[in-house]
Amino acid sequence: MPIVTFQDQITSQEVTLHYQIFGDAHQSALIFSNSLGTNLSMWQKQIDDFKQNFFVICYDTRSHGASSTPQGCYSLDQLGNDVIQLLDHLNIAKASFCGISMGGLTGQWLAIHFPERFNQVIVANTAAKIGQAQAWQDRAKLVREQGLKPIAETAASRWFTEDFIQQHSLTVASLSNDLAAGSAEGYANCCEALAQADLRDELGQIDIPVLIIAGQHDPVTTVADGQWMQQQIAHAQLAEINASHISNIEQPEQFNQCIRHFLGTKI
Known part of the structure; x- marks a missing residue:
C-alpha cells in the first residue's frame, strides 16, 4: 500500500488539535508529541524513518503550531487527555508513544493513567518533575509581559550543543523563529502546567x-534525571545519546536507532 500523508484537526469542547498522519493505517500506530515551543515539524527525521513500517501520527500540542489556544491555565491531565481524544478520533485502540521534554511528561502521564492504550512509551529529554515551579511561573509572567521574542533569542543554548548551533544555523534559526511566532498566552499556559506537573510519586x-x-x-x-526515572519504573530502559535537549533533531540517527531497537523493528 502506498505511503499516505494526511493532515486534519479534531475539535472537542475545549481544544482544536492539528495533526498529520503518515503511512499505512493497517500498521502499528506510533504517535509523536512535541516539546514546549515547537510544533510537529520537529519530527520530520522520525517521520521519514518510521512511516514505512508504522502508521505515524504527529500532532501539535495545544497552543502550539496550528492547534488552538484554549484560555486558562493548563494541566498535565489535559495534555494527556488530548492524546486519548486524538486516538479515539482515529479509532486507534492501542499505539506506541514517543514524546520529548514536555511531550515526555505527557508520555509518563499516559503510561500511568492509560496503560491499556499503549504498547510502549518512549520519553526523551524529560523528567518526572521538570525544573522548579517558581521558575516556570516567572517564565509565564515574562512571556505575558514581553512576548516570546526574549525566550526565542536564548532557546538555542538550551536546546542544542554549541557545535550543532554553529554547524546547523538554518535549522536552529527556523526553530527559534517558530518559537517567536507562537502564542505567548498558550506558551505561558503550558509553563503553568509544567509548574504543577510532578509525577515523582507515581512513576512506580x-x-x-x-x-x-x-x-x-x-x-x-x-x-x-533519566537514571532516576529508570530506577522508579520497573523494567525501564535508558539510552544516552550525544546531544543536548532536542536530541531527536541534533542526533536523529542515534535517536531513531534507539527507538527501532526498543520497538523491535528492523528498518
Missing part, C-alpha cells in the same frame, strides 16, 4: 515497557 505505577532517552549534554533534563 507504570508497568508497560518504557524507554528513556537522555542527552549527555542536556542542561534542562539531565542524564541523572
